[in-house]
Amino acid sequence: MIELYTWPTPNGWKVSIALEEMEIPYVVRGVDIMAGEQKQPEFLRINPNGRVPAIVDTDAGITVFESGAIMIYLAELSGRFLPPDPAGRTAVIQWVMFQMSGIGPMMGQANIFSRYFPEKIPAAIDRFQAEVRRLFSVLDGQLADNEFLAGDYSIADIANWSWVRIHFWAGVPVDEFVHLKRWLDAIEQRPAVQAGVSVINRDTYELLIGQAGDVEQLAKDAFDLVQTGEK
């Protein structure tokens, strides 16, 4: 059995979507990051970095943190969404790493400087939003000639989609990126994706994509979270 330690966030959705797509049985263990549960000793024993998501494979006695590593672990466990041949596997992992090192951190900083910080620092907002726009253009270019990022639908699509889908929250519209929009919309239709973003609650997802909820309140709560995260 897989125990999934998570909370409704893009990094958490990557893993819940993957589990749903792979049809792997799992139980959800909520870690309320707004309440600081990710910093409690019980959770730090699972992830010393004090961040969600993390998994425990109770059958194998294996614990994994870092969402990219978790996705690769689950893909290998299920034999799905990561091809076994070296070329196909490398292509998928390359686009997972693109998300882990580019899309995630840059969108995260765009969120922090444009939404959470009470002081609005134009140079910082511009820097991170421009970098997000540039990364979106790279994805758009890849998707111009390819239905998915790396061959068939894979963990690379799940990883990038979970972040790019909240472009509203980062303040970077995707209207100019027609191929990226086509891909966003197609993946959104998948039942496993809808199930994955609804784990624990769907409210945060609706909020981060700009469809419902109190944007100002979430930004305030998230600012507190950023300060907690620094500890």
Ligand SMILES: N[C@@H](CCC(=O)N[C@@H](CS)C(=O)NCC(=O)O)C(=O)O
């Ligand atoms: N590189 C990590 C990032 C994990 C991460 O930043 N998680 C956020 C939620 S998306 C978190 O737990 N934040 C709580 C905090 O900052 O204390 C991964 O991909 O798993």
